[in-house]
Amino acid sequence: MALNNLSNRYSDLGRRQDALPTTEDALKIRRELPKTNLGNLARALNNMGKFFSDLGRHQEALAPTEDAVKIYRELAKTNPAYLGNLANSLNSLGYVELELGQPAIARDAFEKALKLYRPLATSNRVFQEDLQRTQNNLDELNRNEGIRTGAKQVLEATNVSYLPQGDPLTPVKRAVVLLWPTFSGKNAGVGLLGTGFVVRRQGDRAWIVTALHVVRDLESNALATKVEAELFTGPLPAGLVAPRVEVLLSQGQALRASGDEPILLEVRGLPPDIQPLQLATTTAQGVLMVVGHPSKPGPWTVVSYPLLKTTEQALLLDGGLDPGASGSPVLSASRQVVGVVYDSPEVTKSRPIPQVWAFPVNALKAKMAP
Template sequence: INSYQQAIQLNPNDAVAYYNLGIALRQQGKLDEEIDSYQQAIQLNPNYANAYNNLGVALSEQGKLDQAIDSYQQAIKLNPNDADAYNNLGIALRQQGKLDQAIDSYQQAIKLNPNDAVAYYNLGIALSEQGKLDEEIDSYQQAIKLNPNYANAYYNLGVALSEQGKLDEAIDSYHKALSLPDSEATPASAHTLAHNGLGFAFQQQGKLLRQQGNSDAAIAKLKEAITEYKRSIEIDSNYVTAQNNLREAQRLAILWSNPPTIAIDDRKHLPSETDEPLVKVLRSTVQIIAEVSEGNSIGAGWVVKRQGNTVWIVTNRHVISGEQTKPPSDKIEVEFFSELPDDKRPRYDATIENITAPDNWDLDLAVLKVTAVPDDIEPLKMLTGRFANNTDVFVIGHPHNLISRWISSPGKTVRYDPNYNRFPIDASVAKGHSGGPVINNKHEVIGIMVAIRTAENIATARDRPTPIIAGGSGPATGGFGLAYRMEVVIKQLKTWGILN
């Protein structure tokens, strides 16, 4: 860095020196300074295609996807044969949920560089989010053909094969990923992911064996799954999906070993309002368990409407899809609050009534419908309009890093701005709080949790949001939460016909 800075002092018009300085600053994680350097290089040389490409990468890492896309497009305009720029453009478009455009960009990158394994890998990811499993698998296989040591491609291939029900082939693919070098730990690496994927494949095999009446073999497979989940967590203790899967597998191990004989009335296992003043709020806040390609996505939701024995529950789209841009789960269950242990708490099947589009970055919502629910569960009262800064609140959810569920995390609202859909909350939150209600002291819902931010990036929260995903993108815990204002939520619920 010092050498590049000296070169700039000697020749302030040296665009290449600014460009190289940006690359060096990137290696130190200094994104703002890196961006400044690329912008200075571009100012000195407006035709500097590589500088535009690198600027796009840095802006993308800051979550400024629109600006990043503009930079990539300018790089392509200046150099139409830049395969890397097309690949990077595809990544940004996919992050925005613009899958058709992303696929076009990846295909153009491949056309320009047919030996680019990464472009095939990225194409496979976009195809997976369109549910095109056969084409997705072909893309990963091509990536592996070009780079036989591509551990991440083997992992993704395993996930796709598992979704096709080809569990033995998926297991082989996960084992291959684990046999290849992997130096990363956090965020989730290929080995972290492969151990988790292997565990989920074993768990699926266990379910099939149990359906065939082979209980002992099913439980043995479940134990293998538990071992793999633990190995995944040993590599990356922040990998939420493996933690969710481990907890679910341990629950199943108890249920399969000792199947329940009678249904339990969970209304008999509630604390008094004296012991738990929030019991009615907790009772109307659910734990959502959605089976996704990597295992289980767990989050919160809460009752907004009841008719007879049917309730409608609002949550985040990403809670039931695992990731904003992925298709939603077709197997969703909910649990209502009680003091029963995990293996005794009743579960209810849920269906999707409404859901926002994967490319709608302004709103991340879904509504679930559940029938035959206990008669004591009522919709929560919602508060609209301005509230004071530093309002005392509770954020209710199911943080992955705690054994207990239905945690009421105390906090304060940081600011209210009617010009923005979301407001920040100073509270200790974690993955599992998503979709949960933000409650004031009158037990009124003033917001719905949607994202986590750390103290370092709360100032940029107004940029296009980066979704919390099951695979580990974004912080697993943070000192700030972001919640939608109730006016925004109610407007969407009325549009969907859930509320009048």
């Protein structure tokens, strides 16, 4: 157990070359012990598969990941407490199979994981993020396979024919993007989706803002390996998918060691009609509007919130938001940005009403200063 914990710590620190031999040592010991705790053996096997994947050695990741699935499946037959572990190992298996060019096998693994996660997430909030990550992995697989096989086509980024006509919020929605981050490590694959919005533009170059945790793994503090920004198009017919642009990330960006903050990221290839949202010069007050991508009810949702309180560090809004809305702009009645959403914490006895927390616009302006 100590060796397994050490390997996880190495992984969190980005020392993947050190994590793998430590896990191998843990496995060697576990295989020699009486098989009284197969759960720990499966955990070590699953970790080994993830460490091999992190190093790009996907073929070597396959066998230990498959072994972990087999053990967890047997354990779950008599002990439902292992269903979450089984779902996690199936999601890991889907990622490995996808990297090995086996999309059909990967899809089957993701779907089996989702079938397990859904009832678990209903009764336990701990599994809700796992459910969302697995669903995102499956959605990304289906999108990419549809494009690869010709069953789907990507709408041209400059095609505005599907945008809602007469909606005064269409220009705002065009400036708000849906962020698809991809991570390595223990949660390898597509992570939790987030929101960003355009705040500056110079020709083909533009800059979006989001909350740092959208594009950084909270355990290892490593930035995502890839982030794509999906553009608002309005409802599309079957066979068409929304365009995306690549977000430029730099591991050398000046970021705080831990915690959260607004982060400014560069994008290229935005169509000319997408223009930056204007930043407010006055204090936030009254009823404010959030445009973003909560997992419920869905992308480009517009919700109004009364302002509860303003401090130098945060705006507190009266109401709740689901995951995915982090990075959303908080807008005044004149549609100027007064804040950036970063959390909607769980209701507790000490905080009995749902709230949305946002960085004030001055925190964003500080990031944009030369």
